[in-house]
Amino acid sequence: MKNEILITTAHLVKKFPIGGHFFTALNDVNLTIRAGEFTGLVGPSGSGKTTLLNIIGALDNPTEGVAVVMGQDTKTLNHKQAARLRSECLGFIFQTYNLLPVYTVFENVEFPLLLLGIASSDRKKSVMKALEWVGLTDKVSSRPSQLSGGECQRVSIARAMVKRPKLVLADEPTANLDAANSHNVLKMMLQLNREMGTTFIFASHDEKVIGYLRRKIGLTDGKVVEDKIISTQNHEESETPC
Amino acid sequence: MLTFKLAYRNIIGAGLRTWLNVFVLSIAFVAIIWTQGLIEGMNKQVMDAMIDMELGGGQFWHQSYDRYDPLSIEDAHGSLSDGLTTLIEKGRATPVLITSGAVFPEGRVQTILLKGIDPKQKIINIPSEVLQIHDSDIIPALIGGRMAKETRLAVGDDVTVRWRDVHGTFDATDIRIVGIMNTSVQSVDVGQIWVPLASLQNMIQAFDEATLIVLEKQIKAIPPDDAVWISRDLDYLLKDLKELIRTKSVGSSIIYLLLLFMALLAIFDTQVLAIFRRQKEIGTLMALGMPRRKVIGLFTLEGALHGIMALLVGAVYGIPLLRLSAARGLSMPETMDNFGIALSDTLYPSYGAGLVMGTTLLVLIAVTIVSFVPTRKISKLKPTDALRGKLS
Numbered sequence: 001m002k003n004e005i006l007i008t009t010a011h012l013v014k015k016f017p018i019g020g021h022f023f024t025a026l027n028d029v030n031l032t033i034r035a036g037e038f039t040g041l042v043g044p045s046g047s048g049k050t051t052l053l054n055i056i057g058a059l060d061n062p063t064e065g066v067a068v069v070m071g072q073d074t075k076t077l078n079h080k081q082a083a084r085l086r087s088e089c090l091g092f093i094f095q096t097y098n099l100l101p102v103y104t105v106f107e108n109v110e111f112p113l114l115l116l117g118i119a120s121s122d123r124k125k126s127v128m129k130a131l132e133w134v135g136l137t138d139k140v141s142s143r144p145s146q147l148s149g150g151e152c153q154r155v156s157i158a159r160a161m162v163k164r165p166k167l168v169l170a171d172e173p174t175a176n177l178d179a180a181n182s183h184n185v186l187k188m189m190l191q192l193n194r195e196m197g198t199t200f201i202f203a204s205h206d207e208k209v210i211g212y213l214r215r216k217i218g219l220t221d222g223k224v225v226e227d228k229i230i231s232t233q234n235h236e237e238s239e240t241p242c
Numbered sequence: 243m244l245t246f247k248l249a250y251r252n253i254i255g256a257g258l259r260t261w262l263n264v265f266v267l268s269i270a271f272v273a274i275i276w277t278q279g280l281i282e283g284m285n286k287q288v289m290d291a292m293i294d295m296e297l298g299g300g301q302f303w304h305q306s307y308d309r310y311d312p313l314s315i316e317d318a319h320g321s322l323s324d325g326l327t328t329l330i331e332k333g334r335a336t337p338v339l340i341t342s343g344a345v346f347p348e349g350r351v352q353t354i355l356l357k358g359i360d361p362k363q364k365i366i367n368i369p370s371e372v373l374q375i376h377d378s379d380i381i382p383a384l385i386g387g388r389m390a391k392e393t394r395l396a397v398g399d400d401v402t403v404r405w406r407d408v409h410g411t412f413d414a415t416d417i418r419i420v421g422i423m424n425t426s427v428q429s430v431d432v433g434q435i436w437v438p439l440a441s442l443q444n445m446i447q448a449f450d451e452a453t454l455i456v457l458e459k460q461i462k463a464i465p466p467d468d469a470v471w472i473s474r475d476l477d478y479l480l481k482d483l484k485e486l487i488r489t490k491s492v493g494s495s496i497i498y499l500l501l502l503f504m505a506l507l508a509i510f511d512t513q514v515l516a517i518f519r520r521q522k523e524i525g526t527l528m529a530l531g532m533p534r535r536k537v538i539g540l541f542t543l544e545g546a547l548h549g550i551m552a553l554l555v556g557a558v559y560g561i562p563l564l565r566l567s568a569a570r571g572l573s574m575p576e577t578m579d580n581f582g583i584a585l586s587d588t589l590y591p592s593y594g595a596g597l598v599m600g601t602t603l604l605v606l607i608a609v610t611i612v613s614f615v616p617t618r619k620i621s622k623l624k625p626t627d628a629l630r631g632k633l634s
């Protein structure tokens with residue numbers, strides 16, 4: 001791809017202290033991810049997918065090696081700078097949605113814009129637009145407890161997308177969804193990737209997710225064991241594969 | 243502003259839990275103000291009564307008068323200065339002559355203070371006019387209710403008193419109780435016998451002399467001290483009472499602190515629990531790019547907002563309640579008489595602006611601190627652990 005480089009990792013190692021010794025969750029990970037990618041970290045449970053996403057999202061620091069995200073070495077960032085990087089450039093989608101329970105759908109999606117200090121009228125426009133993308137304009141004043149799992153995940157996608165970040169990190173975004181909802185959500189993300197050029201990095205072992213990826217990075221025991229570009233398919237028209 | 247908006251959303255969104263907390267806190271808040279108002283009302287009442295019945299607007303004391311030295315009292319009197327005499331003639335002050343003595347009710351002996359007062363005086367609010375009924379050869383006397391109870395004297399009783407005149411000679415005569423006054427001020431009651439000033443001057447051979455001069459309450463121009471007569475203002479005269487009140491109100495401060503402590507414990511508990519329960523939310527806020535300091539600020543503010551809401555809720559039912567109790571007063575049980583300071587039958591709480599504002603400020607500051615302390619845990623929380631709900 002000719003696009004600019006968003007992320008590079010070099011000799012990335014992450015060790016967690018367990019009891020008296022260290023457990024190596026990531027072992028010498030070297031990756032380059034460019035703008036506009038729709039990439040998945042794929043591997044069995046415990047292979048280090050979440051750990052890698054956390055480091056890319058500046059939520060955690062590597063033990064060794066470097067991760068450069070949008071030109072910034074995450075190790076050199078203090079709390080405030082890391083928060084700023086996340087607030088300005090990153091969107092997170094969590095397996096368990098992580099919506100703020102006492103907020104309405106509108107307020108949940110509005111939240112990242114509040115952090116960015118965007119004016120009220122602009123906020124409203126952007127939030128409604130984002131809810132339009134995920135097809136939830138009729139649920140603006142519902143609370144998360146009143147929504148289905150698929151709807152919650154769509155709210156969380158809208159929340160990640162509302163500020164139009166360069167990069168969205170999605171950790172098992174379909175793990176709590178049924179097949180139909182999974183495909184809906186994935187199609188939506190693929191569409192946002194195409195229309196706005198948003199870069200998506202997934203962590204998943206879900207076959208449904210893998211079916212949509214354009215690049216698959218295989219992880220096993222913290223090591224990159226596979227990295228391949230998958231030829232573009234048009235999923236919007238294909239049959240649901242399961 | 244953002245933090246405030248979010249905090250407001252969070253606590254309104256928390257619904258019933260918020261209101262329960264707010265309600266408990268508001269009860270503590272109203273109770274604190276109520277008890278403090280009672281104490282303040284009590285102090286005010288005691289002082290007002292003392293000023294009304296004993297102290298007036300201040301006093302002039304004979305230079306050797308010492309209210310705590312019963313031995314020197316017999317020498318502590320002298321002729322009035324011209325300035326004071328003028329004041330007395332204008333009806334703006336009244337002289338009191340004091341000497342010690344003893345009464346013999348039913349064959350027992352009790353030491354007392356004999357106080358001579360002008361029966362026509364209007365300076366202090368004791369019924370001295372009863373002393374005007376003059377039966378030429380027997381001296382009329384006025385005593386207080388507690389004194390009457392103690393000595394079992396009733397109106398119409400005669401009782402022997404003994405005293406020493408200025409030359410140190412003992413003398414005795416009968417006096418007749420012509421009035422018993424009901425007063426809350428013990429210092430004009432217990433161990434005191436009021437007789438006409440002229441009679442007492444005659445008894446101790448101290449003609450035209452006095453021990454102290456009580457000034458009228460509204461007095462403006464106070465004459466200067468001279469060698470014999472020393473001005474004692476209300477600050478001086480009430481000093482001991484204030485000291486006594488301070489020590490006596492330690493007990494009620496404990497109630498105050500206990501109430502405050504309970505309220506704060508509730509807040510603290512809520513905060514600790516909230517931070518524990520909401521760690522995934524904290525992780526999410528961090529992942530979405532909220533700086534740690536803002537998260538801490540948010541949680542602190544949420545706790546503090548409980549305090550502000552408790553204030554508002556407390557005001558809604560507290561103001562009418564406190565107003566009512568201030569208007570109706572509180573009947574005091576008889577045992578309160580043994581409290582050591584004079585109390586009337588009905589106590590009217592007094593809620594000064596200082597009390598209300600001071601308590602408000604104290605509660606708010608305390609609630610904010612207590613809300614802040616548990617949030618420091620957040621600063622040690624790794625976002626990845628918070629997201630996984632792994633707070634130890």
Ligand SMILES: Nc1ncnc2c1ncn2[C@@H]1O[C@H](COP(=O)(O)OP(=O)(O)OP(=O)(O)O)[C@@H](O)[C@H]1O
Binds near residue numbers: 018023043046
């Ligand atoms: N904070 C931590 N402390 C100790 N060990 C950890 C910690 N976080 C992750 N690990 C370990 O690191 C390894 C990789 O974890 P990670 O969460 O990245 O796996 P994953 O690929 O996301 O798995 P899954 O598909 O189950 O989510 C696991 O064995 C896990 O036990």
Ligand SMILES: [Mg+2]
Binds near residue numbers: 050171
């Ligand atoms: Mg994982």
